[in-house]
Amino acid sequence: MSDVLVLGSTGTTGSRVVRGLEAAGVRPRAATRNPVRPGQIRFDWDEPATYGPALDGVSAVYLIAPVAADPRPLVEEFLKHAPDVRVVLLSSSAVDERTPVVGGLPGLVRRQPGWAVLRPSWFMQNFLPGHPVGDSARAGRIVTATGDARVAFVDAGDIASVAVRALLDSEPHNTDHLITGPRALSYGEAAEIVGEQLGHPVVHAPVSTSEYQHFLVRDGLPESYAEMLALLDEAIRGGAEDRVTDTVERVTGRPARDFRTFAKEEIR
Ligand SMILES: NC(=O)c1ccc[n+]([C@@H]2O[C@H](COP(=O)([O-])OP(=O)(O)OC[C@H]3O[C@@H](n4cnc5c(N)ncnc54)[C@H](OP(=O)(O)O)[C@@H]3O)[C@@H](O)[C@H]2O)c1
Numbered sequence: 328m329s330d331v332l333v334l335g336s337t338g339t340t341g342s343r344v345v346r347g348l349e350a351a352g353v354r355p356r357a358a359t360r361n362p363v364r365p366g367q368i369r370f371d372w373d374e375p376a377t378y379g380p381a382l383d384g385v386s387a388v389y390l391i392a393p394v395a396a397d398p399r400p401l402v403e404e405f406l407k408h409a410p411d412v413r414v415v416l417l418s419s420s421a422v423d424e425r426t427p428v429v430g431g432l433p434g435l436v437r438r439q440p441g442w443a444v445l446r447p448s449w450f451m452q453n454f455l456p457g458h459p460v461g462d463s464a465r466a467g468r469i470v471t472a473t474g475d476a477r478v479a480f481v482d483a484g485d486i487a488s489v490a491v492r493a494l495l496d497s498e499p500h501n502t503d504h505l506i507t508g509p510r511a512l513s514y515g516e517a518a519e520i521v522g523e524q525l526g527h528p529v530v531h532a533p534v535s536t537s538e539y540q541h542f543l544v545r546d547g548l549p550e551s552y553a554e555m556l557a558l559l560d561e562a563i564r565g566g567a568e569d570r571v572t573d574t575v576e577r578v579t580g581r582p583a584r585d586f587r588t589f590a591k592e593e594i595r
Contacts, residue, residue, distance in 0.1 A: 329384050330356040331494050334370065335391035339452050340417060343487030344389050344494075351495060356385060372401050379408045387413040387441075387494045392432055399431050406435060413441035415493045417486075420448045420505055420568065421559050433503070441499025445490060447506040448568055451480045451589045454521050459546070464521050470532045471514050472539035472560035478568040479507035480517065482584040485575045492578050506574045509583045520587055524594035536561045 331348055335341035336357035348355040358370035358381055370381045372393035382388070388409065392398040406414070416436045424430050433444040453460045463469050486506055493500045512520075515531040522529035534542065536557045543553035562568075575583035 329386040330354055332356045332358060332368075332381055332385045332388040334358045334389060335417075336367070338391065339450060339483045340486050340490070341389065341391060343484050344490050347487050347491035348494070351491060353495060356381070372398075372405075375401075375404055378405045382408045382412065385409070385412055387415065389415050389417070389490055389494060390436070391417045392429065397428050399428065399435065402432060402435055406439070409439070411440060413494065413499050414439045415443045415445065415490050417490070418444050418446050418503075420446045420507070421562065422446065437501075441501065443490075443493035443500040444503040445486060445493070445506060446503055447486045448479045448481045448508065450483050450486075451508065451584070451586055452483045452593075453480075454517065454590070455593060464518065464529045465525065467527060468530050468532050469514055469518050470534055470539065470542055471563075472534055472536045472557055473514050473563040474533050475513045475515060476564045476566055476569060477511035477513050478517075478563055479509075479511040479571045480586055481506055481508040481575075482589055485579070485583050488579045488581075489575060500578075504574050504578065505570075505572045507570065507572045507583070509571060509585055511569045511571060512586055517586060520590045521594055524590045536564075 331353055333341050333344050333348070333355050336345050337359050345355045345357050355366065357367045359367050360369065360371045362369050368381050370377045393401050395401060414436045416432060418433055422429050436442045436444060452458070454464055455461045456465060460469055489504055489506055493504070518529040518531040539560055540553045540557035543556055544550055
């Protein structure tokens with residue numbers, strides 16, 4: 328098989344997709360703005376001249392859309408260079424067709440000859456350092472507007488395993504995959520498990536949607552982004568993420584990783 332292009336290959340899911348492809352004996356073409364290793368190729372959403380060379384001779388692509396006010400024109404331009412390429416799009420369980428702007432991305436990908444739209448719930452890896460939730464956990468207090476509602480946190484490795492099957496299976500999946508962990512937990516329950524691993528108490532401080540938005544702005548986020556994140560928390564508070572699917576086991580043949588196992592193996 329020809330190369331598989333992985334966008335966001337240095338990131339949380341993309342790095343795991345690269346490893347999964349290598350384990351399956353397939354040569355990944357790992358896209359990054361700063362290639363330094365063999366197998367990496369320069370790709371920058373802000374430089375459309377990099378799209379064609381990155382896609383040349385590629386049979387499938389793992390696509391993480393750019394962070395832009397409207398990523399749709401860039402993704403459309405990218406797909407013009409990929410008329411025969413299977414596309415596996417990383418979307419989100421929090422996004423559907425009614426979601427402004429990014430809700431339009433799956434429709435672009437479904438025009439491809441083979442496609443899959445991955446709709447994972449919130450990542451377990453958000454509790455690692457470098458993510459606001461992980462950083463605040465280390466300071467002992469996670470603030471959200473989710474109340475005591477539950478989220479079926481999912482392991483990024485499991486998302487990557489589903490992506491690898493969607494990229495490599497002989498028949499394209501041509502479907503949306505709603506991907507969750509095996510159990511839904513409140514942030515309070517997750518904070519307790521994370522605290523056990525860190526060796527100090529971690530509490531969850533639930534606040535209102537507007538308080539959370541102000542908290543994020545004080546933390547340095549732009550107003551509109553803070554509003555969007557606060558509304559996502561509000562949706563969680565309404566029960567939007569309190570659901571568990573069997574996608575990981577059905578697609579990969581092995582069960583989804585549990586939050587406690589993730590915490591034991593990755594929380595330091
Ligand atoms: N966190 C969650 O709970 C969650 C839940 C559901 C869905 N999601 C979705 O997950 C996506 C993010 O995926 P991720 O967490 O795997 O990625 P990530 O860890 O945020 O990594 C982003 C990647 O994008 C690359 N990148 C940044 N700017 C770029 C540019 N201008 N051109 C090309 N590449 C660029 C970076 O690579 P280089 O720096 O090497 O170029 C990096 O590898 C988002 O779309 C988000 O909506 C997240």
